[in-house]
Amino acid sequence: MNIQDFVQQGEGLQEDKMTAWDLFQQAYDHQMKGKLDEAIKLYQRSIDTFPTAEAHTFLGWTYSFMGQLHEAIEECHRAIATDPDFGNPYNDIGAYLIELDQLDEAIPWLEKATKAKRYESPAFPHMNLGRIYEKQGDWDHAIDCYKTAVTLNPKYESAKRAMMRLITLMN
Template identity: 65%
Template sequence: MDVQDFLIQGEGRDEDKREAWQLFQRAYERQMKGELEEAVSLYKQSLNLHPTAEAHTFLGWTYSFMGRLNDAIDECHRAIERDPEFGNPYNDIGAYLIEKGEFDDAIPWFQKAMLAKRYESPAFPHLNLGRVYEKKGDWTEAIASYKQALALNPDYVLAKKSLGRLISSLN
């Protein structure tokens, strides 16, 4: 996402949107440095000025790094309420459910992510769905999901590795 996308979302004053964008960027930088409490604070400040689906999703992602999976899922639900066309929070909910061991509950979230109109990484839910099927022992569906991830992004290294590992384990 770039500043232009951020600035056109929803109602609000342009000054608030710009400041929210700057806070969002600072939050992301802190998150990537592992300064998670500071990232949470900055994402919340950004959301208070100009709430966006992205900021909710990234706040959820930060919570997941902190092991706060239920809070992460809650933020993804807020993101979906704000923008149901944004694919990331659907995929993220599914990924958090995998972490919680709730494989069957994760499947519909990946399917919703696949249908989202606004998603920069459409291969992700296919890979994650493959992970679920692999955990469930459904090798055929897992292979098909990994192949679909690669069809969408031929350079997706994790999908290549997952597919190769699974096929070699079956031989």
Template identity: 55%
Template sequence: MSDPRTRLAAEFLKRAYQLQMQGELELAARLYQRSIQLNPTAEAHTFLGWTYHFQGRLEDAIAECKRAIEVDPHYGNPYNDIGAYLIELGRPAEAIPWLERATRSARYATYHFAWFNLGRAYVAQEMFTKALECFSHAQDIEPGYEPAVEAEDRIKRLLQ
């Protein structure tokens, strides 16, 4: 990473993330945008989308995730995030293909999130058997993943 623009973009990305975690969303968004101007990466677009999500700008968040996918279609995070945002918007059926793609992405460190969110999409459509399979798969990947454990328990109680 010897290119000065690339180094500066990475610094903006790092600082933006720190600001985002501190709740400084406007400033974080500006720094993510600056990072993208210098060196557009899938990560920067995805994190800008996540910032927009925290601001309640879900359609903008989805648009940024789609830009991330254009930059790197193998990066799993934006597929998962689009799915999660669509669930939040009350559009779980639209979320499913995005979440399925996240579960198959080549570059993704947290597959259990995608499986959990896929389960949430199925619950929202009252497809409980499929949801249980997804929550179980999330726990296979990340044993003891509490949101999946709790969701699975809720469904099992509901079906009794």
């Protein structure tokens, strides 16, 4: 994500959007350094200043790092309410439901992510769908999902490995 995408969202004062962007960047830096409590506070301040789907999604991601998957899912729902075109929260809900072993419930969220208008990593939901179908024993469908992930991102090594592993096992 870049600042232009961030500040073009919704109505609001440019000053508030710039402040929210700065807080979002600080939160992300703290998150990547493992300072999760501080990251949460900064994401919440960013949202309080100017709510964005990104800030809600990344706040959810931080909660997931802490094992708080239900809180992470709630933040993703808030992200979707803020911007239904943003693909990340749909995929993230699907991924969190996979972690909760709610595979059937994850599929519709991941399918929505594959159709999102605004998504920088569209290969991710295809990979996650492949993981579900593989766990469910539907290897043909899983391979198709992995192939799509690799087509969308030829450098997606884990999708390549998953696809090749299943192809090898099927032969």
